Amino acid sequence: MTTIQASDTAGPGQAAGTVDTHCPYCSLQCGMRLTGTPVQVRERPDFPVNRGALCGKGQSAAAVLSPAARLATPLVRDGGELRPASWDEALERTVAGLSAAQRSHGRDAAGIFGGGGLTNEKAYLLGKFARVALRTINIDYNGRFCMSSAAAAGRKAFGIDRGLPFPLEDIPHSGCVILVGSNPAETMPPALRYFRELRENGGKLIVVDPRRTRTAELADLHLQPVPGTDLALALGMLHLVIADGHRDEAFIAKRTSGFEQARAAAMAHWPERVEQLTGVPVERLTAAVSLFAEAETGMVLTARGPEQQSKGTDTVGAWINLCLATGKAGRPYSGYGCLTGQGNGQGGREHGQKADQLPGYRSIEDPADRAHVASVWGIDPDDLPRSGVSAYELLDGLGQDGGVRALLLMGSNPVVSAPRAGRVTERLRALDFLAVSDVVLSESAELADVVFPSTQWAEETGTTTNLEGRVILRRKAVDAPEGVRSDLYLLHELAARLGVEKGFPDDPEEVFDELRRASAGGQADYAGISYARVAAEDGVFWPCPDEQHAGTPRLFLDRFATPDGRARFAPVTHRPSAEEPDADYPLYLTTGRVVSQYQSGAQTRRVPELNRAAPGPFVELHPHLAEQLGAADGDLIAVTSRRGRAEAPARVTDSIRQDTVFMPFHWGGAGRANTLTNPALDPTSKMPEFKVCAVRVERAEAAR
Incomplete structure (x- = not known):
């Protein structure tokens, strides 16, 4: 196999040799091989996550590299229509739009909205751009719509958020897995083999979903609750664990805190009440508890079903409680995990795109965290902005007094993906200025004053972090069309025109090396991860504090990441969804x-x-x-x-x-x-x- 560098490429859409890289889509970040003219996707059986398997999206990923499918030049709006423009014109218009909003309405009138598909380098530099070049509090990203409830619950319970605290390869060795609101048969098909192997090894699979999906058809037991009642279901299962003597008292005493409060909440959710709330018959609830509690090892894996709720954090907390009460956490082949959705949904939330976070999963409100990142950035900690509002709150306030008046949107399409999307579309139209950087002319880009054509996965090098916490390297395989530039170039040029000429390199490895320093000592510590290591080792699991450290495929085997090393139960109770059916909307x-x-x-x-x-x-x-x-x-x-x-x-x-x-x-x-x-x-x-x-x-x- 020949691994080629950018200088070896043949031209737009053409690979000069063979390049091992990764799929641009979901959080598996499947390994694939690119070769040929025009470039073709081939299997890469040596990558451990997918072992050569690709879904239809991965197999056809090269199609979007075609110039006919994507943006190839900047666009600017004149007379109500978008027309081709030079990069200089597009950049100057963007700087003028951002600057005018800040002059008229203050620094926070400029805002950033990012994406969970951006590489770690882009996510990092975007957060730095908001805080250093624009000095605005207003930055968030579409990952807020994906994993934020699981992240919040995981941090409460375990002191740290990593989608899976173990590699996917552990799943087939577990005794019982509960999949809650997840349909990997359609959302991440190459992962389905792990659940098939689980059953082949004698393990049991329970699926919780209001629909009998292709994944549910594989299950030993399918629970089909009323939408929005996953919290009650988890509480009912914990009630039965306690009532039937299935709790692991030694584990609870040695490695957890807060059990009594969680027990009291669960005992108010007796099986008959839970059946009334969820529609799941008592006998099926009891069967699920028996399968899970009696297995020697077990996992609960959640996805968007229980998480995308107005009580999503509490719901995930209740499922974590089930793991803790049965001793199925902090042990091999056991634990709670979140099946992250977007391609870099994990890394995208670690390095500064969220309103309240700095790189390394640091808090923007913590004085020590602010001081560390400020020292890497060469600024005074007092010059760092504080927390802004969350994604929907930011979008809902666009174009209004006190809200963002000029927005840079990168790698996201909220016209389609945001809740109450009609309202969000209206707010985007109300902006004084909108710039969008994307691969294609999305529905959101169609509303923009300036559109930047961005390089995509096979046209650039960069890292992402998959759902296991494995940092991987996407390698450049082909040259982008002549008019296309990387988002790193865009941020470099915008920062320079805003008067910040240093600190925004457009070389991805240089950005990553700075990210390593900024993350050092944080929860998501990448200090020991380099491009060379990632390439040589098929990915490195964080935390990895130095180059001699092996990385951490499995968390919590010795202690949890809380100050006292104990996992915390969540004292949660069921409540209705924010909107329940009625006579008008039944x-x-x-x-x-x-x-x-x-x-x-x-x-x-x-x-x-x-x-x-x-x-x-x-x-x-x-x-x-x-x-x-x-x-x-x-x-x-x-x-x-x-x-x-x-x-x-x-x-x-x-x-x-x-x-x-x-x-x-x-x-x-x-x-x-x-x-x-x-x-x-x-x-x-x-x-x-x-x-x-x-x-x-x-x-x-x-x-x-």
């Missing part, structure tokens, strides 16, 4: 993904083979509901919530609850699911309640 809506599209679809909807497999949105509904509506497969269905209306063809199936409809969220336009969703926020994580809201449904013809 059904639940839940949202999610399909296997052939990704996130807002901005890139995957430009790949013909993926569009053939998943050409558009749909409304999944139960046959009984379809009969009541007089609707059949393919009929146009109108779904209405208190925030708006969406229309999409019916998909009739008995795999969903009768009181629930499902829509995928990958499309804009009339079928935009996030027109409907509720922006009610979790008080701790500020996660919007994507996964449950009240709707009514009708045949579209009848609704007009």
Whole structure:
């Protein structure tokens, strides 16, 4: 195999040799091999996460490298229309727009909105740009919409947030795994082999989901609760663990704190009450507890289902309680983990894109953390801004007094992906100035005053951190089109034009080396991780405090990352969702993904083979509901919530609850699911309640 450098590449979309790199999509960051002219994706069986397997998105990833599929020159708005422009013109317009907002309305009138798909280098430099070049408090990112509840609960319980505290390879060796609100068969197909291997080894799989998904069909036991009742379900299971004598008293006494408060909360959730709340029969609840509690080892893995709720932090905390009470944490083949969604959802939240964080998962409010990062950046700690507002709060205040008036949007498409998306679209239109940097002309970029064409995964080198906490290296394989530049170049040029000429290098390895220094001693410590090590070792797990350290594939085996080394139970109790069905809106809506599209679809909807497999949105509904509506497969269905209306063809199936409809969220336009969703926020994580809201449904013809 020949590994090529940027200087060896043949041209746009053409690989001059063979390059081992990683998929641009989900948090698995599957290994792949690029070769040929035009570049082709090949299997890379030596990478341990996917062992050569790729889903359809990964197999077709090279299609977005085509000049026909992506932006190839900056655009600026003149006379209401976007037209091609030079980089100098686009940069000058952006500096003018940001500066004018700050002169008229103060520093915090300029804002940044980032993305969970940005490399660690981009996420790091974007956070530094906000705090050093703009000196604004207003920065957050779309990862707030993905893993923030799990992150908050994990930090409360364990003192640290890493999606999985163990590598994926441990899953097949566990005795029982509970998957809560996760459908890896469609969201990360190469990971499904770990659950198949679990069952082949004699382990049990329990899936909790309102829909009988392809993953649920693999399960030994499928629990199908009412949307928004995962918290009650976890409390009911803990009640039975305690009542039936399944708790691990020695583990609780030696390695945890706060059990009595959690016990008291759980005992108020007896099985019959939980059945009334969740719709899960007592006998199935009891069967699940027996499978999990009686297994020697066990894991609970959550995804967006329980996390994207206005009580998501408490819900995840309740599932962590179940692990702690049964002694299934801090031991081999046991523990709680979050199946992170976006490609760099883990690294993206570690290095400064969140409103309250500095690199290394440091707190922007902690004096010692501020002093350390300021010393790396060469500034006075007093010059660092404080915390800003969360993602939806930032978007909701755009263009208003006290809110952001000029926004730089990088690697995100909130017109499709944000909750209450109609409102967010209005707020983006209300800005004095909007600049967007992206690979494609997304729905959000179409609203911009300036659009920058950014290099993408195979056109640049950089690191990401997958759901295991494994830092990996994406290598440049092809040259970008002539008019395309990296986001690091964009930030370098903007900072210089704003008067900060040093501190914003556009070489990714130079940025990463600074990130290592900034993260040193923090929870997400990358100090011992270098490009050379990552390349040689197929990734290095953080924390890794020095170059002699082996990295940390498995956390918590000796102690938890709390001050006293003990995991903390969460004293949580069930409460309703922010919006429950009523006479006007009698059904639940839940949202999610399909296997052939990704996130807002901005890139995957430009790949013909993926569009053939998943050409558009749909409304999944139960046959009984379809009969009541007089609707059949393919009929146009109108779904209405208190925030708006969406229309999409019916998909009739008995795999969903009768009181629930499902829509995928990958499309804009009339079928935009996030027109409907509720922006009610979790008080701790500020996660919007994507996964449950009240709707009514009708045949579209009848609704007009």
